[in-house]
Amino acid sequence: MPEHRDDADHDRWTPRHSAELYGLEDWGGGYFGVSEQGTVVAYPHGSPEHAIDLHEVVRGLEARDLQPPVVLRFDDILAHRMGHLRRAFDDAIAEAEYQGRYTCVYPIKVNQQRHLCEEIRDVGRTLGFGLEAGSKPELIAGLALTEGHNDMLFVCNGFKDEEFIETVILAAKMGRNILPVVEQTHELDLIARSAERHDVTPRFGVRAKLASGGVGRWAGSAGFRGKFGLSVSQILAAVDQLREQELLDGLQMLHCHIGSQIYDIRTLKYAVSELTHLYVELVKLGAPMGVLDLGGGLGVDYDGSQSARDSSINYTLEEYASDIVHRVKAICDDADVAHPHIVTESGRALVSHSGVLVFQVLGSRTFPDEPDQALVKRALEQDSDETPQPLLDLVDAWERLQDGADPGEVYHDAEHALSEAVSLFSLGYMDITCRAATEEIYWAIGMRLLAEEGDDLPEDFADLPDRLGDIYFSNFSLFQSLIDAWGIDQIFPIMPIHRLDERPDRRGTLADITCDSDGKVDRFPGAAEPETTLPLHRLRKGGDGGPAGEYEPYYLAVFLTGAYQETLGDLHNLFGDTHAVHVVANGDGGWSLDEVVEGDTVREVLRFVQFSPDDMRRALRKEIESAVASKHLTLREAVRMRRFLDDGLDGYTYLE
Numbered sequence: 001m002p003e004h005r006d007d008a009d010h011d012r013w014t015p016r017h018s019a020e021l022y023g024l025e026d027w028g029g030g031y032f033g034v035s036e037q038g039t040v041v042a043y044p045h046g047s048p049e050h051a052i053d054l055h056e057v058v059r060g061l062e063a064r065d066l067q068p069p070v071v072l073r074f075d076d077i078l079a080h081r082m083g084h085l086r087r088a089f090d091d092a093i094a095e096a097e098y099q100g101r102y103t104c105v106y107p108i109k110v111n112q113q114r115h116l117c118e119e120i121r122d123v124g125r126t127l128g129f130g131l132e133a134g135s136k137p138e139l140i141a142g143l144a145l146t147e148g149h150n151d152m153l154f155v156c157n158g159f160k161d162e163e164f165i166e167t168v169i170l171a172a173k174m175g176r177n178i179l180p181v182v183e184q185t186h187e188l189d190l191i192a193r194s195a196e197r198h199d200v201t202p203r204f205g206v207r208a209k210l211a212s213g214g215v216g217r218w219a220g221s222a223g224f225r226g227k228f229g230l231s232v233s234q235i236l237a238a239v240d241q242l243r244e245q246e247l248l249d250g251l252q253m254l255h256c257h258i259g260s261q262i263y264d265i266r267t268l269k270y271a272v273s274e275l276t277h278l279y280v281e282l283v284k285l286g287a288p289m290g291v292l293d294l295g296g297g298l299g300v301d302y303d304g305s306q307s308a309r310d311s312s313i314n315y316t317l318e319e320y321a322s323d324i325v326h327r328v329k330a331i332c333d334d335a336d337v338a339h340p341h342i343v344t345e346s347g348r349a350l351v352s353h354s355g356v357l358v359f360q361v362l363g364s365r366t367f368p369d370e371p372d373q374a375l376v377k378r379a380l381e382q383d384s385d386e387t388p389q390p391l392l393d394l395v396d397a398w399e400r401l402q403d404g405a406d407p408g409e410v411y412h413d414a415e416h417a418l419s420e421a422v423s424l425f426s427l428g429y430m431d432i433t434c435r436a437a438t439e440e441i442y443w444a445i446g447m448r449l450l451a452e453e454g455d456d457l458p459e460d461f462a463d464l465p466d467r468l469g470d471i472y473f474s475n476f477s478l479f480q481s482l483i484d485a486w487g488i489d490q491i492f493p494i495m496p497i498h499r500l501d502e503r504p505d506r507r508g509t510l511a512d513i514t515c516d517s518d519g520k521v522d523r524f525p526g527a528a529e530p531e532t533t534l535p536l537h538r539l540r541k542g543g544d545g546g547p548a549g550e551y552e553p554y555y556l557a558v559f560l561t562g563a564y565q566e567t568l569g570d571l572h573n574l575f576g577d578t579h580a581v582h583v584v585a586n587g588d589g590g591w592s593l594d595e596v597v598e599g600d601t602v603r604e605v606l607r608f609v610q611f612s613p614d615d616m617r618r619a620l621r622k623e624i625e626s627a628v629a630s631k632h633l634t635l636r637e638a639v640r641m642r643r644f645l646d647d648g649l650d651g652y653t654y655l656e
């Protein structure tokens with residue numbers, strides 16, 4: 001091949017460059033990659049032999065009249081994650097010659113959507129997994145899900161009342177493998193009363209409040225001041241009480257939950273040590289025990305850095321399993337206590353990867369690379385004797401920049417001139433045309449500085465990319481679909497799902513369509529620190545009149561959204577649930593839709609807030625009719641207005 005061709009190839013931007021730029025392999029967990037066509041693909045079985053093209057799926061959904069925003073759920077990825085966790089513990093158990101078993105109970109609260117829970121139940125059955133509930137609705141959901149599968153372990157945490165406890169006691173009597181966990185001392189009395197009433201020996205666990213606190217955001221889940229669990233002295237008193245009531249035989253499990261997203265494996269080690277020692281002591285006190293439940297917390301590497309920061313984790317699934325198994329074994333062997341059945345309540349780590357949120361960009365706000373010369377001319381000519389000094393200074397600065405002056409210096413001058421311009425304007429000494437021209441020139445100077453020194457900006461200009469970055473307006477609600485990005489500043493990986501064979505030459509933040517200035521995303525995975533802007537492609541003209549109007553559709557996806565985002569989200573601005581579809585891998589290498597869960601309609605969200613859509617429709621139709629009578633509307637206009645209302649009520653809450 002001739003030499004110059006080599007050079008050309010070297011400069012060509014390929015999908016591989018995009019994969020690297022967005023860190024796809026770092027955070028993708030082996031479930032995502034890029035195609036030669038420049039699209040993102042999902043690997044449903046964790047390996048590239050079978051690839052599902054996300055862009056193709058989204059276009060396929062649109063052809064079925066399901067517009068983004070949409071949540072894609074990959075059941076195969078979920079099943080693969082479950083299998084991975086199973087294997088990690090099986091291997092650790094075999095390697096350590098551990099005598100106990102391992103079970104993961106899926107905490108329903110992490111994502112309660114029925115189809116997903118059923119998938120976990122079905123796959124979980126073959127892997128020996130169970131379920132966990134933390135409230136009455138989840139208890140009932142869990143009972144229904146495990147119906148016909150009596151052997152599936154069902155752990156019940158959370159605050160409980162008499163009704164809750166009695167339901168659990170009776171379910172156990174029906175043959176269910178159900179274990180309530182005592183979170184507060186008075187729940188022991190409820191259990192004792194209920195057991196006596198129904199003449200059964202109850203089985204239950206206690207939740208311990210450990211001294212080893214949790215870390216990061218969920219530090220409050222554990223520690224002496226934790227909201228849940230019994231302190232060591234309360235547990236000791238409980239053992240005495242149980243022995244007196246002849247119920248000590250029922251105490252079969254010790255539980256703790258030190259918080260979600262444990263990012264540093266050391267935190268886990270401390271907690272496992274403390275809890276296992278407590279377990280051993282309880283055995284010595286005569287409790288039968290048998291099950292050691294370490295709660296949730298197995299984390300997800302959202303930013304792909306494999307480090308001990310809260311958007312990442314500094315351990316693998318294998319290390320997590322191996323650390324637990326070895327530690328529990330060592331402590332029990334020392335005390336000559338039988339190895340317990342280990343349970344974890346891993347939620348986030350099971351379901352995160354299987355959920356992908358896709359939405360369309362509606363348009364962008366970009367700052368000009370060049371000032372609008374016509375505007376500047378108009379400003380200078382309109383009252384040439386009285387042209388405000390800051391405008392003259394900016395015009396001069398721009399000219400110096402064209403003559404090769406140092407952009408940093410010019411930018412400093414421009415900043416100063418702009419602030420003077422704003423003062424003059426606020427005092428009434430500058431008109432709108434001059435104000436507009438000064439802003440235009442200032443932005444263009446900033447953009448030039450960014451373009452020339454963007455890669456290593458001097459300290460002084462560190463905030464420039466944020467101030468001059470593009471804003472991509474996006475058809476989704478942060479509050480409905482990405483609540484943790486708002487509530488706890490969580491970082492999620494985000495990238496375009498197509499055009500990856502083009503170099504993304506813009507940088508920007510994302511703004512959602514709620515009327516809330518907090519509805520934005522400006523934290524993205526970064527190597528050392530979170531990045532404040534995301535590389536993005538320039539929008540292309542030539543749209544088909546969809547929500548993006550004149551622009552060609554541009555689709556972005558947020559990955560690792562399977563845990564917590566769907567039900568924690570809210571109805572801010574009455575943007576409802578998005579569509580959710582279950583995409584499954586076909587035997588022939590393709591994909592198909594297993595389930596389509598349509599998002600909320602306008603009618604449904606209005607009902608949530610007690611409006612009656614039918615009454616509203618009637619009242620508005622009446623008004624339209626009288627507008628026709630009074631000739632404010634033509635008959636044709638009235639029909640259009642009525643149709644808009646009817647279609648609107650039954651339509652999607654997002655832009656279509």
Ligand SMILES: *Cc1c(COP(=O)(O)O)cnc(C)c1O
Pocket residue numbers: 107109110132134157257259260261295296297298345346347348349563
């Ligand atoms: C929330 C919760 C979990 C799940 O935690 P993850 O970090 O998602 O694994 C497990 N157990 C209890 C008691 C919880 O409250």
